[in-house]
Amino acid sequence: MIGIVVSRADSASVHIGEHLLELADWDERTDGDRPDADGGGTVFARDGFELREFDDLHIDLDDPAAAFDADLDLLVVVSRHAGETGPLLTAHFTGNFGPADYGGDPGRFARACPNAQRAVIEALRDRAPDGYEVGIEATHHGPTEPTVPSMFVELGSDEAQWGDPEGARAVAAAVLDIEGVAPDADRQLVGFGGGHYAPRFERVLNETDWRVGHIAADWQLKAMGAPEDNRDVLRRAFEASAADLALVDGDRDDLAAALEAEGFRVVSETWVRETAGVPLDRVAALEADVTTVEEGLRFGARVDADDYEVVSLPDGLLGEAQGIDLDAALSAVRETTVAFHTTEGGTRAVGRAAVAGDGYDELVSRLCDVLREKYDSVVRDDGAVTATTRAFDPAAAREFGVPEGPAFGKLSAGQSVEVDGETVAPEDVSKERLVEFSV
Template identity: 55%
Template sequence: MLAIVVSRADEASVHIGEQLLDIADWTETVDDSRPDADGGGTVYRTDGAQLREFEGRHLELEDVAEAFEEPSLLVFASKHAGETDELLTAHHTGNFGEAEYGGESGRFARAAPNAHRTVVHALAAHAPESYDVGMECTHHGPTEVGVPSMFVEVGSAEPQWRDPAAARAVAEAILDCRGVPADAPAEDGHRRQVVGFGGGHYVPRFERVVRETDWAVGHIGADWCLDALDDFASDHQYEAVVERAFAASGAEYGLVTGDHPELVDTVESLGYRVVDERFLRETTGVPLEFVDAAESAVEPVSEGLRFGEAARDADEWRVVSLPEELLAEATGIDGDAVRSWVEANTLAFGTEQQGTVVTGPVVLDATTDRAAMVDALADVLRKRYDSVERDGDELRAREQRFDPGLADTLGIPEGPKYGQLSAGQSVEVDGRVIDPETVHSERIRCFTL
């Protein structure tokens, strides 16, 4: 059940609450077991959601989930204040350093990465035309909520807090979270969730991850948060805070922006994996179990592993090496054609030069054999060679080439006539007509398969 918290101390929250009540059918009951200021009094219920009002400010409401009946996700409908004009935003709560605005120092509320991803997309779908949609780092309390939670906000000043269209967009996005799990589904013990580190307060890199991949983002420590962590924590506390950020995000992966070697060492020493944006993009849609297996069998994504179009359906598979000389020759002739075939017909493959050049090995499914790969490379060779034939474990490529030595024996001067003969045109020298085949010799290249 989705729990929605409206604060009477927050003008924007009140307006979002009004829009929430307007766009869904709610039933009203009275809860006399709690003070009206603490979520008692009138309680609003609709399919999959419950709304309660509180007197205090959101960031001071600790253990607020206790007011609701078995919530699985809690959303604070709130305002955003800043120098960002019209903005709809969402973020998780906690403190990497000293708690200046609610909550405890060095502690975090349980994030809702999957639901947060849903609400960012929903805000984009519902936002009025003049409003941007963004994400923020983790930067204030509360740190004890009781269930996974997040803030969904309208900002950034009084005109926007009072804007019915903005409040309605936030209300619709919040209700779009009904029935959405807080966490991404488990895949072989893993989840597509990361903790973010580095960058500015409004975290554009992590927003790209949420918008453009199937990964979700939990807590985010912007650069200023990491500075606050440095000021707050001893060595032991530093490690403990980082560990809490991962635990409160339900994540095993960390995405680090900028130069933070001590942080990277700490994350890895805790047993979590530091990945880059390329990893998240490459693995989008690919089962994490297969990602792990392919990285072990070929190489890590960071070193060049790339996934083919069929990787999302990987079942039975095997690793196959490629004929190095044949692959190199085909790549030199038409590297794009080689890459396109491999991407369309393999599950995964090794590369170099930032993923642009296929090197192998490749991972094939049960329906594709190595011979098909060899045939594809042979087809690329035919763009340059006159004939390409397979003979057992060998591929022979033949071509007729202009031979300057033969031309010299016939007294043909270097210059334009060389170019004409090389291009297959006859030339006249001292009254003699020289046909191109006269000065061409056959070249054969053999490739071991």
């Protein structure tokens, strides 16, 4: 059940509420046990939703969820957004990392709903009128008391948009679109740093399967003060986000140290992206057995294999293949392994890998195929791959009287040359080159 809060002190909230009532069939009843100003009086209900109106500005309400008779799974406050951002539809969580200048309590947070936020952002993006941007914001203002997962869904950014029927209708429709969506997912993190409109965390939300709970923008971290002195505030942000991972935007060693002292892991955006879609217990096992994502672990196409063993990659063969066709060689590694070690920002495979079944043999065969682009013969036998080719031999060319310079270049490129009226063919001045790779 989703409870919807409309504030009569906010014209945009009222406007969105009107469109909510127009877009669906609602049952009306009177709640005489609670004052009309505090969510009583006329109450609107339909399958999955209950809507109540309050006189006070929503950021000043203590716990509006307490006014609802239903057992709420989620609380949505429809609101205006004010700022110099142009037409904008947005969603965010409430709380204060520092002082409570705009409602709520200092250092306290309402329970976030990261999965529902992602769903409503997707719905807003689908329904946004022309000219409107869609985004998320960092955590700010009150209320901080709700224990029911909650968020603000907003129409902005000034009076022209607050009274815009298309914008209000888009917000109303997006709220109705999230009926039945769970507040949480199994992959949630807390964000720290960056600007108020949180572009890094919005990328994570839009481009990975991770959800983002409370976000402390730069200005909020400054307001909070020294991280070590505010570990209780940091801990509450994680508890209110149902998360134990942190993504930090920028270099903040003092913050990272305080988070790790509280038992929270600080991860990079690379870690978040690379682990998308990979079971977290498998991520932990492979990081323990091979190396960490931060040190170059990348996941292969067989990451879901029931079991695996860790082996050394055939570095000589692999290095030669990567020198011939880097993309093909890296694809061979990715498609035949559970996970593998990389260097140079994940662009070159090296070291160890986790493989399942006949994955290692398939990898060697695929790398041999890459070598055949350069070598005349590639044979695997008795733990080794032998590659042979015929190559230009400068010493033999000199014996034929070929002068160094352009003629050498032509012969090396497979072209015949004339020397004192005689034709010297490439095969006349070449010899077989043999290279052996241990596998």
